[in-house]
Amino acid sequence: MKDWRYWLAEQRGTLLALGIFIVMFIIYTSNHPAGFTANVVQTAANKGVLLAFVAMAQTLVVLTAGIDLSVGMIFLLTNCLASWLVVGTPMQTALGVIAVLAVGLLCGAINGAIVIYGRLQPIVATIATGAVFYGIGLLLRPFPGGSVNEDLADALTGRVFGVVPASVVVLLAVVLIVWVPFSRSVLGRAARAAGSSETAAYMSGVPIRRGKFAAYTLAGLLAAIGGLFLTFFTYTGEAAYASGNAYTLFSIAAVVLGGVSLFGGKGSAIGAIFGALAFRTIGDLLFVFDFDPLWQPLFQGVILLVAVSLGAFALFRVRNRLEWFL
Amino acid sequence: MSETTLGGIAGRMPKFIRRADPAVLTAFACIVVLLLVGSLYSRSFLSPEYLLQQLKVASFLGVIATGMMLVILLGQIDLSVPWAVAAGAMMACAAAAYGPVGVALAIPFGVFCGVLIGVVNGIGVAYLRIPSMIITLATNAVAQGLMVVYTGGFSPQDSATGAMRYLATGFTIPGVPNAVIIWALIGAAMVFVLTRTGFGRAVYGIGNRERAAYLSGVDTRGVVMIAFAVSGGLSAFGGVLLAGYASKAAQSMGDAYLLPSIAAVVLGGTSILGGRGSYLGTVAGVILITLLQSILSVLQMPEAGRQIIYGVVIVAMLLLYGRAPASR
Numbered sequence: 001m002k003d004w005r006y007w008l009a010e011q012r013g014t015l016l017a018l019g020i021f022i023v024m025f026i027i028y029t030s031n032h033p034a035g036f037t038a039n040v041v042q043t044a045a046n047k048g049v050l051l052a053f054v055a056m057a058q059t060l061v062v063l064t065a066g067i068d069l070s071v072g073m074i075f076l077l078t079n080c081l082a083s084w085l086v087v088g089t090p091m092q093t094a095l096g097v098i099a100v101l102a103v104g105l106l107c108g109a110i111n112g113a114i115v116i117y118g119r120l121q122p123i124v125a126t127i128a129t130g131a132v133f134y135g136i137g138l139l140l141r142p143f144p145g146g147s148v149n150e151d152l153a154d155a156l157t158g159r160v161f162g163v164v165p166a167s168v169v170v171l172l173a174v175v176l177i178v179w180v181p182f183s184r185s186v187l188g189r190a191a192r193a194a195g196s197s198e199t200a201a202y203m204s205g206v207p208i209r210r211g212k213f214a215a216y217t218l219a220g221l222l223a224a225i226g227g228l229f230l231t232f233f234t235y236t237g238e239a240a241y242a243s244g245n246a247y248t249l250f251s252i253a254a255v256v257l258g259g260v261s262l263f264g265g266k267g268s269a270i271g272a273i274f275g276a277l278a279f280r281t282i283g284d285l286l287f288v289f290d291f292d293p294l295w296q297p298l299f300q301g302v303i304l305l306v307a308v309s310l311g312a313f314a315l316f317r318v319r320n321r322l323e324w325f326l
Numbered sequence: 327m328s329e330t331t332l333g334g335i336a337g338r339m340p341k342f343i344r345r346a347d348p349a350v351l352t353a354f355a356c357i358v359v360l361l362l363v364g365s366l367y368s369r370s371f372l373s374p375e376y377l378l379q380q381l382k383v384a385s386f387l388g389v390i391a392t393g394m395m396l397v398i399l400l401g402q403i404d405l406s407v408p409w410a411v412a413a414g415a416m417m418a419c420a421a422a423a424y425g426p427v428g429v430a431l432a433i434p435f436g437v438f439c440g441v442l443i444g445v446v447n448g449i450g451v452a453y454l455r456i457p458s459m460i461i462t463l464a465t466n467a468v469a470q471g472l473m474v475v476y477t478g479g480f481s482p483q484d485s486a487t488g489a490m491r492y493l494a495t496g497f498t499i500p501g502v503p504n505a506v507i508i509w510a511l512i513g514a515a516m517v518f519v520l521t522r523t524g525f526g527r528a529v530y531g532i533g534n535r536e537r538a539a540y541l542s543g544v545d546t547r548g549v550v551m552i553a554f555a556v557s558g559g560l561s562a563f564g565g566v567l568l569a570g571y572a573s574k575a576a577q578s579m580g581d582a583y584l585l586p587s588i589a590a591v592v593l594g595g596t597s598i599l600g601g602r603g604s605y606l607g608t609v610a611g612v613i614l615i616t617l618l619q620s621i622l623s624v625l626q627m628p629e630a631g632r633q634i635i636y637g638v639v640i641v642a643m644l645l646l647y648g649r650a651p652a653s654r
Contacts, residue, residue: 128640135633298471312454
């Protein structure tokens with residue numbers, strides 16, 4: 001009967017993020033000196049897609065009611081690794097890409113194993129593993145440098161048919177290959193159910209451990225894809241602590257903007273992608289309005305603060321004060 | 327039967343060992359092991375000068391970890407430490423540039439800025455019910471943004487006042503650095519608050535079960551709010567001391583204190599889920615972390631290696647005694 005209503009209720013967060021993104025992007029391009037051209041879109045897409053991958057990674061973990069404060073560091077580590085491995089002949093490059101993605105999977109699996117089988121709190125565990133990943137990245141690249149297969153890099157950061165940014169095409173492909181099958185699989189549902197109510201999921205015989213483990217592992221993979229793309233954009237690897245931290249922080253902002261509940265169980269990676277694109281566009285609005293770039297960190301911080309505070313409106317629906325303490 | 331045997335063995339031990347938390351004992355044992363390993367490398371590791379120097383370095387982390395412990399006891403976490411430290415240092419140095427009044431008010435002003443950051447965290451966590459790791463990350467970002475705007479992205483040129491330098495590097499009692507005395511005073515105050523006041527009881531109660539504390543008539547939101555304000559203030563005070571130690575504030579001077587302060591509290595046996603832990607354990611954790619840092623730098627371990635060892639040590643210690651109960 002009213003199927004579309006359920007669909008609408010389920011996708012409300014995603015649609016809201018899409019709406020914010022479209023409005024912000026229209027403001028952005030209409031005030032941009034070059035206007036709405038393929039070049040402007042390509043640059044914006046390349047910047048946005050990086051955060052979109054990291055935000056997707058964060059979404060998978062947040063859906064299980066956890067948090068991954070090491071995504072930014074996995075992103076840095078794979079960037080450093082890619083600047084060593086993704087070079088040479090097409091064959092070597094392909095092997096390098098596979099190796100980088102495998103390392104991302106491994107990082108995610110380590111996080112998952114520690115959090116699920118080691119039964120540690122995700123916050124502390126991922127801060128600690130993040131330090132390890134950053135340390136390894138710094139070992140690989142004590143100083144910024146390295147190189148990447150430039151043909152591949154240019155192909156993936158350029159435009160398809162001269163109009164569509166290639167990075168957006170890759171993002172779409174990743175959504176279709178990773179997110180859609182995962183969210184429809186038993187494991188994906190298990191991860192979501194575990195985030196919604198772990199006890200209920202456990203009682204219903206849902207494989208929560210495997211589901212959560214899959215979510216953490218795939219998060220590592222998605223962060224690694226982001227790291228690969230960072231290498232394609234910059235042609236170098238760099239272990240910058242501040243940059244890793246910033247990506248972790250922005251991924252949380254993107255997830256919140258994208259309508260994913262930080263308490264787990266609710267939301268979709270597609271929402272987080274629009275959240276990431278919207279967050280990037282809002283941050284870049286300062287440039288088209290000729291503000292001093294010094295104000296950007298403050299501006300982004302305030303957006304994050306406002307975005308997380310919006311969740312407080314749910315308090316008005318609380319009838320019993322004891323529900324505050326869930 | 328076995329219980330009586332166990333009781334018999336324990337009964338022969340001194341009372342303070344019987345009552346001690348195994349985690350605290352482990353931490354102290356690790357300190358002894360680290361000192362022994364260090365003394366194998368160089369004799370000066372056991373000299374009083376070296377140990378006092380380590381205590382002085384530890385006291386900065388100790389002040390910051392005290393605030394962190396209060397928040398962790400509630401079952402929350404404060405990730406705004408890095409820029410609360412930097413904001414405290416920068417604002418204290420900035421106030422010093424405004425004549426004699428500014429110099430006199432430098433330290434209170436720095437701490438006040440930290441308390442402000444803490445109050446925003448507290449409002450978010452206690453009244454808006456935002457998860458603490460999220461709201462503190464956000465206030466950290468805002469504090470960073472404010473400091474970047476204020477300093478123009480460079481390290482500020484204002485330098486620390488004489489009073490700040492005296493607190494961090496001077497000697498009131500010959501042989502004992504002032505920083506160590508300050509840490510001892512703050513630590514004693516925290517022990518008193520945690521064990522002898524209603525506020526301390528409420529903190530442990532909320533950490534165990536906030537619903538139960540609320541139903542028992544505790545103003546849980548007020549307690550959480552005060553705890554975050556204290557944590558922000560102590561972080562900023564740690565920053566003031568650090569600025570006095572280095573004579574000036576610097577960008578990202580607080581980044582090196584987030585992980586160690588959490589690690590010190592957790593390694594000292596305080597449960598990350600809240601409600602359990604003693605200040606003695608935090609003292610042990612702070613000294614443990616400082617010694618570990620010192621030995622790694624004596625061995626000329628590069629930054630990368632230090633980060634890896636940190637992370638691995640923390641995960642390993644947590645796996646030893648920080649695990650959550652199995653779901654069933």
